[in-house]
Amino acid sequence: MNAFCRPAPWLALALMVASPALAASGPPPDFVLTDDADLAFASPDKATRLEQYMKEGEDFDVKWQVWARHGGEMTELKPEQGYPAGFRFTSDSQWLVRMQKTGSGEQDLHLYRVVNGTFTNATKTSLSDLAWAYFHSRTDTRKMKLDYHISANLVKGTEEAYRGLGVKWPDNRYLVISLSGEMDKHPKNVAVKGLADWRCRYDLKTGTFDVPAMFAKANAEALRWEIRR
Template sequence: MTASFRTAPWLALALTLLATPALAASGPPPGFVLTDDADFAFTSPDGATKLEQYMKDGGDWDVKWQVWARRGDQMTELKPEQGYGAGFRFTSDSQWLVRMQKTGSGEQDLFLYHVENGAFVNATKKSLSDLAWDYFHSRPDTRSMKLDYHISANLMKGTEDGYRWLGVDWPNNRYLLISLSGEMDKHPKNVAVKGLADWKCRYDLQTGKFDVPKMFAKSNAQALNWEIKR
């Protein structure tokens, strides 16, 4: 057997390793400590995935949080790394996961994950909240509204059972209801702080598209005229 044939198995192994996505490390890097707060621990309905949140305090307000999904003996990081801990909700089939991520005082983003090859990965290139805001600003009735602070996207309760509490018969594991809020800086002095309060839309997990069910038409119109008396 020639030398070229003797090295072929090694070359094949090297090429396989290069072509295979790298598995996540066995856990967070040094300096990150697992929080013992039960409010930051979540388990999928099927019990297969446990979410662990780790925090690193670098001092001078330099705090970083990482979320890791433990599935058997495999751990994968749910990106991105953030400055606060997060809340999570699974769909009832344990295939979809929404991260409710505080980003500041009165502000929150949403991130969507989906199970692929036995592990949760980011399901969208943009955050789910950015996609919801893009939809909001694409509509003729809402595109002119400019918000400045307390900008928040919230996942409405009911993800696990198809929002039965609203009296709907939507299929399970199909839709997510998102509520958008925010406030404006530019408003008449000594009058009111104007903004957006609890404007609702629906995200279809199968098609990746948004819509507004007719049942929210009245409350959404009221949400556009929200004001806080000062």
């Protein structure tokens, strides 16, 4: 190579800065893969496997990370949490719901979109936060203030489009979410135990919530208001 073809030192340095090495794919070395078979999940098309890794710190400080393995690539499903999680895919393997325990009797939901094996958060905030915001926006439930054991759950049936509920909804379109919680502070003339299995439906296509008429009766019972005598 002559002097006219040899790149100048400053140019070589610029190319190195402009083309940084790709970050290593996978969990940090201090996170250990759990051997609990109940914490391993696979997508319906078997192309993706979810792995949960744990790190034990001082004073019982435990951290969990979830990584999706697709071919030779791994993607972390954020956020990192203090407990392991459960997962359900839609039947087309394009949507994933994370059922994340956050404390005693409490749980959040996170929704991910899957594109070519890569997972991204499908909503700006957690799916459970969106469901609770919908609950408190309704005239029949907005006055109910829950204090503890606040939990959002994904009703079983995502893989079969909830055929078990006797519906004929389109495949891979809806998620049914159940909300529960307890109330400590309430009016003195009312003994309120809390909320139990109040259901709503989330539309994956439009990103909106509704309450189908089939849930109305059970939802009224789920409020569980008891008047003092």
